[in-house]
Amino acid sequence: MKTSLSTLMSGTASLTELDARARDVFRHVVESYLETGEPVGSRTLSKGGIALSPASIRNTLSDLAELGLLSAPHVSAGRMPTHQGLRLFVDGLLEVGDVAQDAKREIEGRLTAKGLTFDSALREASNLLSGLAGGAGVVMTPSFESGVRHVEFVKLAPDQALAVLVFEDGRVENRLMALDLGVTPSDLIEASNYLSTRLRGRSLTEAGRDLRAELEAERQQLNEAATGLISRGLAAWAGGESDKRALIVRGQANLLEASALEDLERVRALFEDLEEKEELINLLDNVRSAQGVRIFIGSESKLFSLSGSAVIAAPYMLGGQAQKVVGAIGVIGPARLNYARIIPLVDYTAKILGRLLEQERS
The missing domain is CATH 1.10.10.10 (Winged helix-like DNA-binding domain superfamily/Winged helix DNA-binding domain)
Structure with missing residues (x-):
């Protein structure tokens, strides 16, 4: 078809x-x-x-x-x-068929092996796609967007505090944060109350833009130290320096084999691309905004504009009927990838990961 x-x-x-x-x-x-x-x-x-x-x-x-x-x-x-x-x-013009039955069995068998945790399944998925597709397999670990229940700042030292974020799904995240000298306990309480009131029941993504706009409008009403504390707290959770989402890349050696007849300088550029993991996470974040397979060829992605490589990626989802994208998985290789074969492989693997994540969190 x-x-x-x-x-x-x-x-x-x-x-x-x-x-x-x-x-x-x-x-x-x-x-x-x-x-x-x-x-x-x-x-x-x-x-x-x-x-x-x-x-x-x-x-x-x-x-x-x-x-x-x-x-x-x-x-x-x-x-x-x-x-x-x-x-x-x-x-x-591309005609994409179904995944071959033997490939389906291999994907399901390796990702649903007894005793395999979801984190291990993600790594196995990266290895699996690398082997089946002949490129480098890449997986972005899940990022959940549950609503916030409570925020609190606990002072540990004159220049350091512990930020505690409690989510509605029961998760608790603790982050160490730098404090400006002179921040008082009342500043911490004010910042905690401010964030708890405005974040409650909302995801960080939903609330982030509104909060930043409110900070500008209310800057004169808030204590300066508390305002800075709130801003740094948002950065820590909403994609700033402390964002530690993991990226799993397997099978880079396949890129050399697949590109044996290509210009070696382009292969070198591709390996440099893979070291820029922040850019690759940004690319996969773009995939997370879609509901199906995304393909980036050469300069369509800033990351691979020099190496001329291609990326085939798909989001994996959580939530049954109300599907919610939480991560992405894909294959990186030369522009002449076997698109007809790899597109359904990536899509099917993403669906299996979504099913496994649903089971783990149920």
Whole structure:
């Protein structure tokens, strides 16, 4: 069946700009390139089932290049899809099937093994996707958005306090925070009451923007020391320096193997990309805002603009009918990933993780 991945980012070209002949030639070029990694020439296409003369194929290839969908690595070489061309192919021509039964059994067997905790299952999922997809598997651990029940600041030293955040689902988070000298017990009480009143029953994401706006409006009404304390408390929980979400990356060695014929400088750039885990978390946060598989090719992601790599990722969810995205899982590899095979693998693995998380928290 032809995919209808409405969550995918659209390219600048459109299939409506291509007639049936151009579309057929384009599809053959991309499919051949994804299979072999080699540029495709007119002679190869004429022998591969396209009922056109090599001259007609060359003209069509030239037209596709003018649209920015194909490029030639060398003057005498054949054509290969650009990142824009790959995007157009994925959005409009790619046919995505179901996950093979043996792959389903392997995914379920390894992720639901007896005695495996959810944290261990996340690591196993990263390894699993790395092996099945032939790229690097990447998982972002869950970030829960339960409502807040209570906030309290406990002074430990003249320059340090313990921030205690109690959530409606029973979780308690404790964070050490720096204090300005001169902060008094009444400042701590004022900050605790302020946050407890305004956060109660709301998630940090929901309340963060409103609280910052209120702080600006009420700055003159609050003690200066208490205002600073509230601001630092928000930063500690809402994605500031103290945010310690884990990122699991497995199978980087596969990237070297998969890119054996690619420019080694681009492979080096990809490894540098993987070290920038903060950027990768930001990318997967983007995935969490979607309800299905997301694909980023080359410059569509700031993180992989230099290495020209691709990311196929999907969110895993919690909450039965009222689905709530809590994390993301995906595969990183060269732009010529086997999209038709990997997209359903990532999607199915994400669904299994969501089911496991639901069971653990029930």
